[in-house]
Amino acid sequence: MMIDLEKFGTAIKNLKSNVEWSLNYAETDTEMTEAIFNTIDWGTGKDADDTAITTKTNPHSELTWTKVKEEMDKL
């Protein structure tokens, strides 16, 4: 999963800069999948305490799972 996440982070950056994302995953998750992609917390801002404001609804139309996976496969 570690290698997949490095590719995932790079793929996101290649497709769109300054996108903030975070996710939690289990030890049994060995590769990035669409199911995990759909659990991502996308950053939309912050509060006064520098805590992220997030949404599970992907606000980036450029970043569909298909496009991200395609970019990951190029790396």
Place this chain on the structure above:
Amino acid sequence: MAFTTLDLSKQSGSSLPSSITSASGLTTGKVLQVKSSPSVGGNNASSNTNYTSTSITFNITPTKASSKIFLSYVIPTNTAQANTSCKTKIYRQVNSGGYSNISDDTIMNNVYMNGASSVSQLSTLQYLDTPTYSLTDVLHYMIYFASSDGGTVNIYNEGGNKNNLTLMEIAT
């Protein structure tokens, strides 16, 4: 500060020495309970430069009023990109009231590298908290983390990268 040892076996009578004015004060600083667990939660990854929650949370229910809570978390942290730092903070919630940052004194830059790629290390987070609570309240302590510059950072709990969390209730 100098400390003296009081040998109560050499005291006579039923009264405490005049130098001790309050027997209740003898409990100050005493550890009332310890909770500890290895391998809590799962793995966490982020590029967010603001602090986001993790699955690494542990809780304790104080047994007395006005206790302090000593927190000691050992967590595997990672930065997957050059010039990126993995930053952490400790957040607390009482029961299910919502997490908030305990103190900016808990901000720690756990891993940083200025070259190569991907560096991991065990990070130790320790903090003595003075929470406000009522008896029977449950205090939850969660690690929040952030990337210094948008590079990917990780907090692991898998394979050979397991965390270990400890909470102690200290009498005041």
